[in-house]
Amino acid sequence: MMIGKELNDINIRMPEDAYDIGNHVPTFNAYLIAVVKDSEGKIIKVHKQKSHSPTANFIGLFLPLSYFSTNNVSFTITNVTGGTCTYKPGLGGSPQDIAYPNTAYNHNTYIVMIQVGSGQQSNPYTATALAAPIANGSGAGQLVYQPVTPPSTITINGNTAYFYITQTYNNLSGGTITITEVGIILELQVTTYTNTASTNCGNILVWYDVLSSPISVPNAGSVTIYYTFVVNP
C-alpha cells in the first residue's frame, strides 16, 4: 500500500485537465477596477483588469491549522519594511493566532489601506511591499488617501456572490500622478488567547497587482480603486 507516497506526490502545477474550461464559466475571479475623475468630478477613465495576485503573506495566513500541526512548521510573515514574524497558529494556550476583539486586551488586526504606487515588480507572490509607494499627502508626487471602505456583507445574485473593498485618493499635488501598482495592506497582530505572548507583525502586503496599463490622475482629480472578489461570476 503506497498511500503515504501518494500523499507526498504533490503536483506543483495545476494539471491541464483540471482547468475549468469548455462549457463552464470560471468559478472565482478577482477584479481590480479604477475610476478616474477630473477636477470637475467627471469620469475620464475606467480601468478594468483581472487580479491574480495574492502574496505569500496571504497564503500563509489563509493556511489552516492542519498545515501547521501535521507538518510541525511555521510560516514567516514579512512586513512592508522587511521585518519578519513567525506565524504558527494552533489551539490551546501557547500558539499565537490572529487577535480577535474582546473585552480585555486587544491587538488590533485590520485593513490599513489599498496602497497605490508608481513602481512595479515582476513576481507579485514574493512581493512584501509596493515597489514605489505613493505617500499620503498633498505634496509633489503624493495623493491624499481617503479612508478605506471594507465590505460589510456579501452580495448574492443567483449563484454569484461577491464583496468589494474600495478606497478613493485625491490629487492635490499640483501635477499629474501616475499609478502603476496597487496592493492591500493589513496590520497584523498575533497573540495567545491568554495574552501571555503577542507579536505585532506590522503592516503586511496581502494582495498585489501591477496595473496592465498606467493610470494618470490629473491635478485636482481623484481615483477610486475597487477590489472585487466574486464566486460564480
Added chain:
Amino acid sequence: MVTPDLVSGEDIAKLIIPDDLPDGQPTLTAYIEAKIYDKEGHVIQYHRQPMRSPTQWLLALMAIPLIGTYSSSSSNQAPSFLVNVLGLPSQVNSYLFESYNSANISWDFSIQLGSGTQAFNPTLNSLAAPIANGSGAGQLSYGTVTVTYSGTTIYTYVTVINYSSTTINVTEIGLMATIYVQFQNSNNAYQVNKYTYLLTYDTFSPAITLPPGAIATFKVAISFSG
C-alpha cells in the same frame, strides 16, 4: 468623458464585476481528485474533475486575511462583515483581570463526503447526505486531514476506509472550514467557539464506489493564481 457618472448601486455592480474583459484563466482554479485502492492496495479507480462550486463561505474566509478581525485601529469590535456574513461575535467577553487575557481566531479545513446530491447555491452550508465517520453500515472511517501548499496552491487530503460490509457510493464532496475563536471567558475558564462552513461543493457523476475494505484518498486543490 468616457462614461456618465456612477449614480446607482446597479452602476457600481456592473462596474466592479466587468463582463467585457478578455477571457482567461480565473483568479482561482481548483480540482478534486480521488484515488481508490482495493484491500490489497491496487488502484481500482481514479477520478479527477474541476471544482466548480465555491460558496460564499470561501469568499468570507478569504476576507479575513484581507480585512482583518478588527473594524479599525482604535475599535475593539469585529468588522461588520465577520458578524453579518460569518456570524462571528462582534466581541467576546474575555475575563478581565488587570487587563490580562485576550482572544484569538484560527481555522482548519476538512473534507466531507456524502451520498446525496443537491442543487448548488452559494449559501449552501452542508452536504445533502453526509457520510458519517465510523465503521458501521453506510459509514466511512476518515483519517487525519493533511494540508500542504506550493506557491499559491493549497492541497487538502483525506484518506477514508470502508470498514463496513457493503459498498459505499460517494456522490458529493465538500471542503469544510471550522473557525475557532478562543478566549478565557468571564468565568475565567478556557472557551473555544466553533463555527463550521462549507467552502466548496461538488458532485461526482458517476459516483465514486468504495467496495468493502477499499481505501480512498480524496484531494481538493485550490490555486489562487489561475
